[in-house]
Amino acid sequence: MDFTYSAENLRFRDELRQWLSDNLPIGWGVTVHEPKDEDERARFRLGWERQLFDGGWSGLDWPTQYGGRGATLIEQAIFSEEMARAGAPDGLNIIGRNLVGPTLMRHGTEAQRQRYLPKILSTDEVWCQGFSEPNAGSDLASINCRAERDGDHFVVNGQKVWTSFAQYSQWCILLVRTDRSLPKHQGISFMLVDMRSPGVTVRPLRQISGESEFNETFFEDVRVPAENIVGELNGGWKIAQTTLAAERGPGDAMARQIRFKRELDDLIVAAATLKRGSTSAIDDPVLRQKIAKSIVEIEIMRLSCLRSLSKLLKGSAPGAAASMLKLYWSHAAQGLYETALETLGFLAPLTDGDSLAPAEGRFQLGFLQSRAFTIYSGSSEIQRNIIAERMLGLPR
Amino acid sequence: MDFDFSDQQYLFRETFHGFLEQNHDLKKHAALLEGDGFDADLWWGLADLGLFSMLVPEQFGGLGLSFVDMALVLEELGMELVGAPASETIVATDLIVRHGSEKQQARLLPLLAAGKLRVATAIAEPKSGFGDLNIQAQAASNSNGWRLNGHKIMVPHAVMADLIMVAARIGPSQELGLVMLEPQRKGVVLREQSTLDPACRFYAMTLDSVAVDVEDFLGGAVPQPTSLARLLDVSSAVAALQLTGIAGKVLDIAVAYAAQRVQFGKPIGSFQAIKHKCADMAVAIDAARSAAYYGAWAIAEDAVDRVKAVSMAKSFCGDTARQVCNEGIQIHGGMGFTWELGLHWYLRRAKVLEFSHGDAAFHRERVMAATLAELQRQE
Ligand SMILES: Cc1cc2nc3c(=O)[nH]c(=O)nc-3n(C[C@H](O)[C@H](O)[C@H](O)COP(=O)(O)OP(=O)(O)OC[C@H]3O[C@@H](n4cnc5c(N)ncnc54)[C@H](O)[C@@H]3O)c2cc1C
Numbered sequence A: 001m002d003f004t005y006s007a008e009n010l011r012f013r014d015e016l017r018q019w020l021s022d023n024l025p026i027g028w029g030v031t032v033h034e035p036k037d038e039d040e041r042a043r044f045r046l047g048w049e050r051q052l053f054d055g056g057w058s059g060l061d062w063p064t065q066y067g068g069r070g071a072t073l074i075e076q077a078i079f080s081e082e083m084a085r086a087g088a089p090d091g092l093n094i095i096g097r098n099l100v101g102p103t104l105m106r107h108g109t110e111a112q113r114q115r116y117l118p119k120i121l122s123t124d125e126v127w128c129q130g131f132s133e134p135n136a137g138s139d140l141a142s143i144n145c146r147a148e149r150d151g152d153h154f155v156v157n158g159q160k161v162w163t164s165f166a167q168y169s170q171w172c173i174l175l176v177r178t179d180r181s182l183p184k185h186q187g188i189s190f191m192l193v194d195m196r197s198p199g200v201t202v203r204p205l206r207q208i209s210g211e212s213e214f215n216e217t218f219f220e221d222v223r224v225p226a227e228n229i230v231g232e233l234n235g236g237w238k239i240a241q242t243t244l245a246a247e248r249g250p251g252d253a254m255a256r257q258i259r260f261k262r263e264l265d266d267l268i269v270a271a272a273t274l275k276r277g278s279t280s281a282i283d284d285p286v287l288r289q290k291i292a293k294s295i296v297e298i299e300i301m302r303l304s305c306l307r308s309l310s311k312l313l314k315g316s317a318p319g320a321a322a323s324m325l326k327l328y329w330s331h332a333a334q335g336l337y338e339t340a341l342e343t344l345g346f347l348a349p350l351t352d353g354d355s356l357a358p359a360e361g362r363f364q365l366g367f368l369q370s371r372a373f374t375i376y377s378g379s380s381e382i383q384r385n386i387i388a389e390r391m392l393g394l395p396r
Numbered sequence B: 001m002d003f004d005f006s007d008q009q010y011l012f013r014e015t016f017h018g019f020l021e022q023n024h025d026l027k028k029h030a031a032l033l034e035g036d037g038f039d040a041d042l043w044w045g046l047a048d049l050g051l052f053s054m055l056v057p058e059q060f061g062g063l064g065l066s067f068v069d070m071a072l073v074l075e076e077l078g079m080e081l082v083g084a085p086a087s088e089t090i091v092a093t094d095l096i097v098r099h100g101s102e103k104q105q106a107r108l109l110p111l112l113a114a115g116k117l118r119v120a121t122a123i124a125e126p127k128s129g130f131g132d133l134n135i136q137a138q139a140a141s142n143s144n145g146w147r148l149n150g151h152k153i154m155v156p157h158a159v160m161a162d163l164i165m166v167a168a169r170i171g172p173s174q175e176l177g178l179v180m181l182e183p184q185r186k187g188v189v190l191r192e193q194s195t196l197d198p199a200c201r202f203y204a205m206t207l208d209s210v211a212v213d214v215e216d217f218l219g220g221a222v223p224q225p226t227s228l229a230r231l232l233d234v235s236s237a238v239a240a241l242q243l244t245g246i247a248g249k250v251l252d253i254a255v256a257y258a259a260q261r262v263q264f265g266k267p268i269g270s271f272q273a274i275k276h277k278c279a280d281m282a283v284a285i286d287a288a289r290s291a292a293y294y295g296a297w298a299i300a301e302d303a304v305d306r307v308k309a310v311s312m313a314k315s316f317c318g319d320t321a322r323q324v325c326n327e328g329i330q331i332h333g334g335m336g337f338t339w340e341l342g343l344h345w346y347l348r349r350a351k352v353l354e355f356s357h358g359d360a361a362f363h364r365e366r367v368m369a370a371t372l373a374e375l376q377r378q379e
Helices: A007-023 A038-054 A073-086 A094-107 A110-121 A236-248 A250-273 A285-313 A320-347 A358-370 A380-391 B007-023 B026-031 B040-048 B067-079 B086-099 B102-113 B227-260 B272-301 B306-331 B343-354 B360-378
Strands: A127-130 A146-150 A153-161 A171-177 A188-194 A200-204 A215-225 B119-122 B138-142 B145-156 B163-170 B175-181 B188-192 B202-212
Touching: A007 A073, A073 A250, A073 A285, A094 A110, A094 A127, A094 A171, A094 A236, A094 A250, A146 A171, A153 A171, A153 A188, A171 A236, A188 A215, A188 A236, A236 A250, A236 A320, A250 A285, A250 A320, A250 A358, A250 B360, A285 A320, A285 B272, A285 B306, A285 B360, A320 A358, A320 A380, A320 B272, A380 B272, B007 B040, B007 B067, B026 B343, B067 B086, B067 B227, B067 B272, B086 B102, B086 B119, B086 B163, B086 B227, B119 B145, B145 B163, B163 B202, B163 B227, B175 B202, B175 B227, B227 B272, B227 B306, B227 B343, B272 B306, B306 B343, B306 B360
Parallel strands: A127 A171, B119 B163, B138 B163
Antiparallel strands: A146 A153, A153 A215, A171 A188, A200 A215, B138 B145, B145 B202, B163 B175, B188 B202
16 A cells, blocks of 8 residues: 655656646636536537647556556546646546547457547547437346448447437447347447438437536437447447446546545635625534535545555456445535535525526536436446445345 | 555455454353453464564564554454454554654563553543543642543553553643553552443543653653644544444345345345345445545554544544444344344444544544645645
């Protein structure tokens, strides 16, 4: 066990700090924030991601041959800390970096890796994930979207739903049924679909927050080259498990932790300025307890990511451990936003657009968005089943 | 960076696990309510495995290991309800290594390494509350030398201890420090207390003009104003590890029971209401481990964020043990409520540890204060 920074680590940190202060917009986090318009925000995030890439900070843990930096675990940890400290924005190509990358590195052919991975980091190609369907959510293996062989192509027909970022994506990892005669887990294939292909229609859905990050995605006679199948034909379920484990694992959680930490710091600042009668909210002992509880929980999220990554580096399989991490952070983060609203107290109902809304309604938006944490990437109930059955060995 | 233990550290745990599995069980634990409550066989068995020499530097006959090396072992001890005097002796060893004078180290550390010195700590007082703010016990000097006066409570196994480490204000400056004395000294009166966990063997201790010497002060003539804060932090870190161990054990017991207890023609563990409880417990315990292990590292390194790390661990592990012990009993139904089955021993120990050295609310407040200070430093 070792958390100490070597001279080399400190150099890495100072270099990153310098880079951040040179590259974040002037007044970032104080007077300058992310654009409010969704499309503008998406462009802003992609632009930031591009800047990170140009600076050599993207794909920190990816191997260098695919455009990554091959950073050590401690460098990843330092990166998260510094990004949180600077309040750096999120990127847009989250699915590309966190899901497609690890999946192709594990199951893709070398040709597929060479073709797709570098463009993920360079932000030339944004990805979305076409797994869920109207009748296949938690029971993902019931997907109906089908792909039929036609010469050296497959022809895809069907519908996906809740497809995040589809409107900004050039590519999609798509789960399709390629053999109806096989049991449901065995007739599924994993393919890479160009979203610009004829027959792909994306229709944004309005979310609880009023935003439209996710979509309905329709596929009508979409032709996909056979070489775009990942792994074996009808072997897609196993590959999807890698994607799901990555979605629930420490890499994804570490990036989210940065955001939650930033929210917490902002919340503490807000609590120090908000009045409760004659004193500040931050002096209220009940509130202090709740904020401290969130501080502890979000800090443990970081520690658990580091513990998980340390074990992964020694070669242990992610599996159900990823479900533990996801179940943990999703509830911890929901707690954080509940506490945030309690901190705002009587001003809590005011949202962006009202001049009196604290922090321009950021916490209210975060609160609404947080309701999804326990639904996507496998709902909490599904994670609990996985943990209880696969880790604890309880009967089905 | 590496947030995992080494093979050697896992091996240590296995060694202690194997020994405790062979030599300790709930029946033996329950027997501790009889007699003096001290299991000498267990003590010497643990001593033979090197438990008490781990923290002692090699030059004093120890293994020269760090608190990180102790972490998994302390969790293991927690699982098997092995607490004071073993746990407190380990805490005291850390204090003597960090704050003892050369003379004290030369005299005490070899004895500690050999398991020949049992130490209890005496911090809390009837009106002290948590922490050290309101400690009243006082060592003052007059023409006859130093005298120690005060009232301490919940001193574990005080009659069986060779040495008691007492938190007190010292001299005219009233600086907090630690005084080490034998319970046999004139003016020390011990009264056994009735507590939620009778196996803890807590004593109230009255110190009535007890003669002490500068050599009894931890650090000797050199004041050690930070020693009590460290004692509280090390004790909290140890409690957090033990609480985590208890929670892990209770989950194991509950899962085993849920898998075999049949109702409505099925194992109760196949019902989601039970299954999901178990999953939530597992997740809480995993998070508790992250906190408790990091706390151990912060203690070992005396890290800048020691206070925050320890308080995170103590608050979270206390809450976790509370949740797991309660749910563990619930999953056992009526059996869980019996004296015979013995789940209550875990509940009792966890409850005592939860309220020792600061409860979750006390430690959360420390986290809040430390975080505000951090943010201020960053500005
Ligand atoms: C913001 C957001 C973004 C998303 N982005 C994507 C994306 O990019 N790509 C993608 O493919 N999908 C995405 N999803 C979809 C997400 O993965 C699904 O919503 C999720 O898997 C749940 O499926 P469902 O919505 O069909 O709910 P259902 O499966 O119908 O579940 C409804 C309720 O029943 C419970 N339930 C279901 N089965 C069980 C069971 N066996 N035991 C106990 N309880 C059960 C669930 O826990 C839930 O509470 C996104 C969802 C959200 C909210």
